[in-house]
Amino acid sequence: MKIAILGGTGKEGAGLATRWALGGHSIIIGSRDAERAKTKAAELRERTGKIPIIGHSNAEAAELGEVVVIALPANGLANTLPECAPGCRGKVVVSTVVSLTFGGGRLFTPPATGSSAEEAQALLPEARVVAAFHHIAAHELADGEHPIDCDLLVCGADPLAKETVAVLALSMGLRLVDVGPLSNAACLEGITAVLATINRRYKLKNSGIKITGL
């Protein structure tokens, strides 16, 4: 599958790119700055030994991807997504975005739309937005091939989009758990705050979550 990763130069985006490239997918790294995207793509080609990793501006990446993954900072959606909307039309778009504020106060505050995923859906009205991949630590993704001890929780309205996410999950060896409609996205995003707090408190880098009884 051709996977565009908006904000793919960040840690989480680059980590996802690494895993998916190693899983046999073609990757388009997107960035505000096309040159930075190309540099990161070259670095990931080097690291993974996989050729089909290229870099483009976010809007071009969205055009080129069959599926589009949003790995942008939460406060960057309103600026970046409108220019990506034509490229995302009709496509499966996966929001991994979580609005965390470090440094005291409340760690997780969802945006006024209810969640970052719903904000993405509002900014990309013709895309099939699902929320997923919030809980897989960048640290876990980065080193490539060891098994990740975490479930892949997904929510969204579109069954086809969830099937696409199932393929993306499978290429990382993750079990997909369907968590219903996109209105549950804030609950998934909030779990990232739980894991970030646990990482800090227990001096970990890679806590994750598994659903039991399933």
Added chain:
Amino acid sequence: MKIAILGGTGKEGAGLATRWALGGHSIIIGSRDAERAKTKAAELRERTGKIPIIGHSNAEAAELGEVVVIALPANGLANTLPECAPGCRGKVVVSTVVSLTFGGGRLFTPPATGSSAEEAQALLPEARVVAAFHHIAAHELADGEHPIDCDLLVCGADPLAKETVAVLALSMGLRLVDVGPLSNAACLEGITAVLATINRRYKLKNSGIKITGL
């Protein structure tokens, strides 16, 4: 420990009472209706074979408990907690409350205070409120003695309160995971919506959550 359970006649409250009674604690079931509390207490004495389970009004239960557990419906806090405030003064108060709305629309919407636990803290300003026990299915609790495959996530400001929760967790054989300050409570409460959705979707009664990498 003497544990008062406000709203202890409900499924979750009665399930917690069952487990803690079997773990050797004394239980005071609280209810708006003291007679209903006494009837439920008699039923639980019968079911568990444990004598120290009594029933009282919520306010009396709060007075009698060394620790107070809130198992009220989310929309009942504003009505019920003010009369319990004198009894809760200085005590560890554990909020298990989650504001779920079934039947379409958004399943989980935290109250304006940020979370039900923070609402409880606002209504009980002299209590040491922590949030915990949101994820242990009533169905799992009810049958008494089999192991529960779920972690016990807790958040709150007071280290002493967390130690008390650790004791309560241990009496059910649960591992406690410290999830930082009370401002993370909405994230824990939201996980209940995730589990409720999974239960419905996969036709389960007892999905739970485990933290990996810990």
